[in-house]
Amino acid sequence: MDISGLDLNLLRVFDAVFRHGSVSRAAQELSLSQPAASQALTRLRQLLGDPLFERMHGGVRPTPRAERLAQAVRTAMATLEVALAEAHAFEPLEARKRFRLHLSDIGEARFLPPLMQALRQRAPHVLLETLPMPMAEIADALDRGSLDMAIGFLPGVTGTQQQVLLSDHYALLLRKGHPLLRGSHAPRMNLKSLKSLEYVAVRSHSETLRILQTLDLESRVRLSAAHFMAVPSIVRQTDLAVVMPAEIAARFQSEGDYVVVDAALPESHFDVSLHWSWRFAREPANQWMRQLVQEVFQQQ
Known part of the structure; x- marks a missing residue:
């Protein structure tokens, strides 16, 4: 086809619909009404002679022609974005971005x-x-x-x-003076020792939950918290333990109220x-x- 008369805005609509799988969500991203987005898609369908998207439950799915076209459209749009952006140097001292x-x-x-x-x-x-x-x-x-x-x-x-x-691994954070630390400041705990502890689980950190599940320690969880920020204070005032990144745990240990304990935690490096x-x-x-x-x- 001759692209000399092609409106590039049609390709913006196509790209947004392809990424979202939804005409309404694409329209919202582009600050268009849904009828305007649907009309743009209809014009592009007529130009290309292909339906491009098929209705399905909860949205639309691309046709094979649309699948082939999508990467080329996205690459072309990215090239334009970069070319336009390069015309404006970023001045950090003056920027209000x-x-x-x-x-x-x-x-x-x-x-x-x-x-x-x-x-x-x-x-x-x-x-x-x-x-x-x-x-x-x-x-x-x-x-x-x-x-x-x-x-x-x-x-x-x-x-x-x-x-x-950075590369890190997971470790345990306990309060200084925890009963299991008597006679040793930071022993390396085996599975038996791990199963004797009680834990705080932080739901927003899925990897720590995975570790507790892998070790079959879910029954030892005494607090399931939505967020992390209150957990160190809880650990400091109880005998509960928390699985957390060792690099961050070491920062709490430097405050003097905590001990970081290495343990046989599965797949703990990240x-x-x-x-x-x-x-x-x-x-x-x-x-x-x-x-x-x-x-x-x-x-x-």
């Missing part, structure tokens, strides 16, 4: 203080907004641009560009990575922010 970042609650406590200190010095007018999301939604949010980057142990996030920031979308990989502001995040991690 908002960066949106996925972090868990424990990630906020660990990484936001040094990151905000660095931003205050280098980009004092920039706004940083954290938007914690379910793991299954992160890649799509990065691709849409509703998230600029995500930091964490995110094994379910695929199809993104990523950089490992990487904390920075994730971003290839669509915005060369956008100057995002490049600058990713570099800053990596510098901050290297200094910790």
Whole structure:
């Protein structure tokens, strides 16, 4: 077909419908009415001579022609976005941009203080907004641009560009003076010792729950908490234990009220990575922010 008369807005609608599997959600993203999005899709169907999407329960699914077209459309749009963005250099001292970042609650406590200190010095007018999301939604949010980057142990996030920031493992955090620590400050616990403990489980951290389930310790959970932030205070005032990243646990131990205990925890090693979308990989502001995040991690 001759593309000289093709309205590029039709391709924006096609891309949004393909990613969302829904005309209504695509219209919402593009700030269009649903009839306007449907009309744009109809025009593109007529131009290409293909239905492109078929109705199904809860949305639409692409035809084989749409599947083949989708990657080419996304690549072309990303190339245009980068070309337009490169015309505007990012000046951090003057910028008033908002960066949106996925972090868990424990990630906020660990990484936001040094990151905000660095931003205050280098980009004092920039706004940083954290938007914690379910793991299954992160890649799509990065691709849409509703998230600029995500930091964490995110094994379910695929199809993104990523950089490992640090490697860590899970350990136990107990209060100093815990009955099992008598005669030894930090023994390495075997399974029998682990089964004698009682635990705090944090529902927002699925890997710690997996470890407790793998060791058949669910019956030893005495508190199931929604978030992490109150857990260290609870551990300090009780005999409960919590499974958590060793690097963060060591920071609590340095306060003097806690002991970090290595244990035979299954599949306990993991990487904390920075994730971003290839669509915005060369956008100057995002490049600058990713570099800053990596510098901050290297200094910790």
